[in-house]
Amino acid sequence: MIKVCKFGGTSMADGINIRRVADIVSRDGARRYLVVSAPGKRYSGDVKVTDLLYAAHRELMEKGALGEAFAKAAARFRRIVDELHLDFDIEAALNETAADIVRERSEEFTASRGEYLTGRIMAALLGVPFVDAKDVIRFDGDGRFDPVGYTLIREALKGKRRAVIAGFYGADGDGKIKTFSRGGSDLSGAIVARAVLADVYENWTDVSGFLSCDPHIVRAPVGIPRISYRELRELSYMGANVLHSEAIFPVREADIPIHILNTFRPEDEGTMILPTARYLAEAGRMRTVTGIAGKKNFTVINIEKSLMNTEIGFTYKIMEVLVRHNISFEHLPSGIDTMSLIIDSEFLSHGVLEEVRRDIEKAVLPDRTNIYSDVALIAVVGHGMAKSVGTSARLFAAIANAGVNVRMIDQGSSELNIIVGVDNGDYERTVRAVYEEFFRET
Numbered sequence: 001m002i003k004v005c006k007f008g009g010t011s012m013a014d015g016i017n018i019r020r021v022a023d024i025v026s027r028d029g030a031r032r033y034l035v036v037s038a039p040g041k042r043y044s045g046d047v048k049v050t051d052l053l054y055a056a057h058r059e060l061m062e063k064g065a066l067g068e069a070f071a072k073a074a075a076r077f078r079r080i081v082d083e084l085h086l087d088f089d090i091e092a093a094l095n096e097t098a099a100d101i102v103r104e105r106s107e108e109f110t111a112s113r114g115e116y117l118t119g120r121i122m123a124a125l126l127g128v129p130f131v132d133a134k135d136v137i138r139f140d141g142d143g144r145f146d147p148v149g150y151t152l153i154r155e156a157l158k159g160k161r162r163a164v165i166a167g168f169y170g171a172d173g174d175g176k177i178k179t180f181s182r183g184g185s186d187l188s189g190a191i192v193a194r195a196v197l198a199d200v201y202e203n204w205t206d207v208s209g210f211l212s213c214d215p216h217i218v219r220a221p222v223g224i225p226r227i228s229y230r231e232l233r234e235l236s237y238m239g240a241n242v243l244h245s246e247a248i249f250p251v252r253e254a255d256i257p258i259h260i261l262n263t264f265r266p267e268d269e270g271t272m273i274l275p276t277a278r279y280l281a282e283a284g285r286m287r288t289v290t291g292i293a294g295k296k297n298f299t300v301i302n303i304e305k306s307l308m309n310t311e312i313g314f315t316y317k318i319m320e321v322l323v324r325h326n327i328s329f330e331h332l333p334s335g336i337d338t339m340s341l342i343i344d345s346e347f348l349s350h351g352v353l354e355e356v357r358r359d360i361e362k363a364v365l366p367d368r369t370n371i372y373s374d375v376a377l378i379a380v381v382g383h384g385m386a387k388s389v390g391t392s393a394r395l396f397a398a399i400a401n402a403g404v405n406v407r408m409i410d411q412g413s414s415e416l417n418i419i420v421g422v423d424n425g426d427y428e429r430t431v432r433a434v435y436e437e438f439f440r441e442t
C-alpha cells in the first residue's frame with residue numbers, strides 16, 4: 001500500500017502544525033511520499049509565505065536588493081525551526097536562498113523557495129530524504145507538466161522508503177525553475193501519486209472534505225463522504241473549489257482516489273473522490289443528490305427562428321460570433337425553433353453584449369432575440385438522480401413551493417446533473433429549498 005500525502009499551507013503554517021503533520025505521517029507506514037506547500041496563514045489577516053516571496057521579488061526588481069518582505073519570510077522559517085527544536089542550519093539555508101534569488105532574479109524561482117525550504121525542514125524533521133522538485137517535476141516549452149517527469153519521479157523515489165518532495169514548482173529542460181499556478185502543490189501531489197501508482201492520494205487541508213452545499217447559504221450542510229470524479233467536475237466548475245482545478249486529472253487517469261482530509265481533525269471521515277466506475281459499483285451507498293453548487297451573474301441570450309432545426313450551420317454561425325469575441329459559453333439548451341446561450345456576464349460587460357447580439361442577428365437573421373441578465377445557475381448533481389424516479393418532479397416542486405420562477409433548465413445527457421437558472425435575487429432561496437428537499441430527508 002502506498003499513500004502520497006500532500007499537506008497544504010495551513011498545515012505547514014507554523015511549528016505546532018508541522019509537528020501534527022509529522023504525527024499524522026508516522027501513524028501510518030503507508031504514508032510514504034509527502035508533498036508540502038509553503039507556510040500559509042496562521043490567522044486571518046496573516047500573509048502566506050508565497051505572497052511574501054512574490055513581494056520580495058518585486059522589491060528586488062525595484063530596489064536592486066532584497067528588503068523587508070524577504071526578511072519577513074525568513075523570520076517565518078527561523079521561527080518554525082525554533083518551534084520544532086530542530087537541529088537544522090536555517091541561517092545557512094536562508095543565506096544560500098537569498099543569494100540564489102538575487103542571482104536568478106526570476107519571479108518563479110523566488111516564489112518556489114517557500115516550498116523548497118519547507119520541504120527541506122520537513123525532511124529533516126522526519127529524518128527522510130528531500131527530493132528537490134527541480135530534478136523530477138519537468139515542464140515543457142508551453143509551461144505545462146511534461147509526462148517525462150513521471151519516470152524521473154519513479155527513478156528518484158526508487159528504493160526510498162519515505163521522502164519529502166517540495167510542491168508547486170519544477171524546472172524546464174534547461175533546469176530553469178517554473179511554478180504551477182497558485183495552489184499548485186495539489187497538482188504536484190497528484191503527479192507524484194500518479195508516478196508511483198499510489199493506492200490513494202491523501203490531500204490534507206484545513207477542512208474535513210467537501211460540503212454538500214455552500215455553508216454561507218445553508219447552515220451546517222452535511223458533508224460529502226464519497227463523490228465520483230465526474231460529480232466533482234460538475235460541482236467544482238460551479239465554484240465549489242477545495243482542490244486546484246487541474247489536480248484531479250493525473251490521478252483520475254490512473255484510477256487513483258483522492259482523499260480530502262483535515263490536518264486539524266484527522267479522525268474525521270473527509271471526502272473520498274473515487275473513479276466513477278468504482279463509485280457506481282457501490283451504488284447502495286449513494287444519495288439521490290450528492291451536492292448542490294451554483295454561481296450568480298450569467299446572461300441568457302434567447303434566439304428564436306422558425307425552422308431553425310432545418311437550417312444547416314445555424315449553430316456554427318452563432319459559435320463563429322462567440323469565437324470572434326473570444327467568449328466561451330456555459331450551456332446551450334435548445335428547442336425546435338429556439339436556442340439559448342448561457343454566458344458568464346463577465347464576458348459581456350462594456351457594451352460587448354450589444355455587439356454580440358447585433359452580430360448574432362446579422363449572422364442568422366432570427367425572428368427575435370431577447371436577453372435576460374442577472375441569472376444565477378444552480379447545479380444539482382448526483383449519479384443517484386438517474387436511479388431514482390421522480391427526482392426532477394421533487395426538484396421543481398421544491399423550487400415552485402419556494403415561490404421561485406425558473407428561467408432555464410438544462411439536464412446533462414448523463415442524467416448526472418440538472419442545471420436550473422433563476423434570477424440572481426432568488427439564488428439563495430432556491431439553493432435552500434433544494435437542499436431541504438434532498439438532504440433533510442434522512
Ligand code: ASP
Pocket residue numbers: 008009037038048050051114167168181182183184185186
Ligand atoms: N504556496 C503556493 C501558493 O500559495 C502553492 C500551494 O500552496 O499550493 O499558491
